[in-house]
Amino acid sequence: MADFTYEIEDIGLARQGLKRMDWVRERMPVLRGIKEDFTRTKPFDGLRIGICLHVEAKTGVWLEALTAGGAQIAITGSPGTAQDEVAAALVAEYGIQVFAKKSETYEQHLDYAARVLATGPNLVADNGADIHMLALTNPDFSTAKSKIIGATEETTTGGFRLREEVTGHVFPTIIINDSRTKRIIENRYGVGQSVVDGIMRCSNLLIGGRRTTVVGYGYCGQGIARTLRGLGAHITIVDIDPISRLEAHTEGYQTADLEQALPPSDFVITVTGRPNALNRDHLALLKDNAVLCNAGMFETEIDLPGLRELSVESNQIMPDIRQFKLENGKTVYLLGEANSINLSAGDGNPIEIMDLGLSLQCLSLAHIAMNSRSLPAGPQNVPVEIQNDVAVRTLRAWTRS
Numbered sequence: 001m002a003d004f005t006y007e008i009e010d011i012g013l014a015r016q017g018l019k020r021m022d023w024v025r026e027r028m029p030v031l032r033g034i035k036e037d038f039t040r041t042k043p044f045d046g047l048r049i050g051i052c053l054h055v056e057a058k059t060g061v062w063l064e065a066l067t068a069g070g071a072q073i074a075i076t077g078s079p080g081t082a083q084d085e086v087a088a089a090l091v092a093e094y095g096i097q098v099f100a101k102k103s104e105t106y107e108q109h110l111d112y113a114a115r116v117l118a119t120g121p122n123l124v125a126d127n128g129a130d131i132h133m134l135a136l137t138n139p140d141f142s143t144a145k146s147k148i149i150g151a152t153e154e155t156t157t158g159g160f161r162l163r164e165e166v167t168g169h170v171f172p173t174i175i176i177n178d179s180r181t182k183r184i185i186e187n188r189y190g191v192g193q194s195v196v197d198g199i200m201r202c203s204n205l206l207i208g209g210r211r212t213t214v215v216g217y218g219y220c221g222q223g224i225a226r227t228l229r230g231l232g233a234h235i236t237i238v239d240i241d242p243i244s245r246l247e248a249h250t251e252g253y254q255t256a257d258l259e260q261a262l263p264p265s266d267f268v269i270t271v272t273g274r275p276n277a278l279n280r281d282h283l284a285l286l287k288d289n290a291v292l293c294n295a296g297m298f299e300t301e302i303d304l305p306g307l308r309e310l311s312v313e314s315n316q317i318m319p320d321i322r323q324f325k326l327e328n329g330k331t332v333y334l335l336g337e338a339n340s341i342n343l344s345a346g347d348g349n350p351i352e353i354m355d356l357g358l359s360l361q362c363l364s365l366a367h368i369a370m371n372s373r374s375l376p377a378g379p380q381n382v383p384v385e386i387q388n389d390v391a392v393r394t395l396r397a398w399t400r401s
C-alpha cells in the first residue's frame, strides 16, 4: 500500500467538518440508499480511487458511500473551493488521503492532482480533466496510467478538454455532465440557484432592477438568468451560438454582443466553459463600479492577466471582493478571484442537487469497476439505465411524504 500522505490546512478542524457532514448527510437520501447497497455489494473491493472534486461536505458524504463500497481514496479539490474542516474530517475520521486547502493556488492545485495520481488509482473521478491530462499526456505518469481501468469526468469543461485536447485514450471515461439528468437538474436548477446565492452572500448587493449580463446561455447560464429574473434583474444574454441567442430572445431576454452589453451592466457573469470569454478589450468596456464574476469551471473565462495590465491598482477589500482601479479612471470589482462563485463565495450547489449528481458518480464508477473490459476507451455518456435509475430514486425521495 502507498504511504499515507496528505496535505491540508489544519487537522484540528476535524470535529467541525464532521458536524457539517451530519447536516448534509441527512439531506442526501439517494446517496444513503446507494451506500447501503454498496455496503452489501462492495463494487470497489481492492480498488483505489483518485479523485478531483471540490473538497466539501457533500463530497464527503459521497466518499462515505465509496469507502462503504470498499474503495481506498485519495482526493484533491479546486482552488478556492475546499472546506478546510471537511478536509480535516476526511483525513482524521475516514483515512482518506486529502490534498486540498481553501487557500491553494492553481499551481498548488496541479501539484495536488499529481500527488493524487501518484497514489496509483485504479479508477479516477475527475473535475475539469486535470488528472486525465497528467495521466494521458505526461510520460512521467505512464506507470500510473497503466493502473487506471476507467474514469469519470464531472464537468462540461472537462468533457471539452478530453474530446478536443486528448487523442491517446486508453481507458473509458464516463462524462457525468453529458447526462440529461445532470444537465437539466444540476446545471440549470442547482447552478442557477447557487451562483446567485454566492454573489448575494459575498457582495450584499441588491439584484432587483440591476442591469446584468450573463455570458453563455447553456444549461448553467439558463439557470442563472432564470434565478436573476425571479429577483427582478434586467438581463442581457451574450452567446456566440446563434441558436442559444435565439432561445434566449424567445425566453424574453435581451440579447446583444459584449460590446453593447458591457458598458451599461452593473453585474457581469461568465459561464461559457471557454477561456477568455471576456478578454482585455472587453474588460476595458466595463462600467464604473461594475461587479464581475465567473460561474464556469476555470477562472480563465475572464482574462485576469489582461485585467491586471489594465489596472493601476488592485486591492482585496473584502474576503471575496477584489477592487481594480483601471487606467481609464473606472473602478471594477472581481468576486471570488474569478473562481466558480457558487463554490468560492457560497457552499456550492444545493445539497439535494448534489445528492443526485454524486449518485450518478457512484453508479457510474461502480459500472466501470464491473465492466471496464467491455467498455470502449475514451469519453462516453452515462448509461441511460443509470440516468433513469438516479432520476427514479431522486423523484421518489423528493416526493416522499
Ligand SMILES: NC(=O)c1ccc[n+]([C@@H]2O[C@H](COP(=O)([O-])OP(=O)(O)OC[C@H]3O[C@@H](n4cnc5c(N)ncnc54)[C@H](O)[C@@H]3O)[C@@H](O)[C@H]2O)c1
Binding pocket: 155, 156, 157, 158, 187, 191, 215, 216, 217, 218, 219, 220, 221, 238, 239, 240, 241, 244, 271, 272, 273, 274, 276, 277, 295, 296, 297, 298, 340, 341, 342, 343, 349
Ligand atoms: N459552478 C458550478 O457549480 C458549475 C456546475 C456545472 C458546470 N459548470 C461549468 O459552467 C460552464 C458552462 O457549463 P454549461 O453546462 O452551461 O455549458 P454549455 O455547453 O451548456 O453552455 C455554454 C454556452 O456558452 C456559450 N459560449 C461558449 N463560448 C462563448 C463565448 N466566448 N462567449 C459567449 N458565449 C459562449 C456556448 O455557445 C453555450 O451556449 C462550464 O465551465 C462548466 O464546467 C459550473
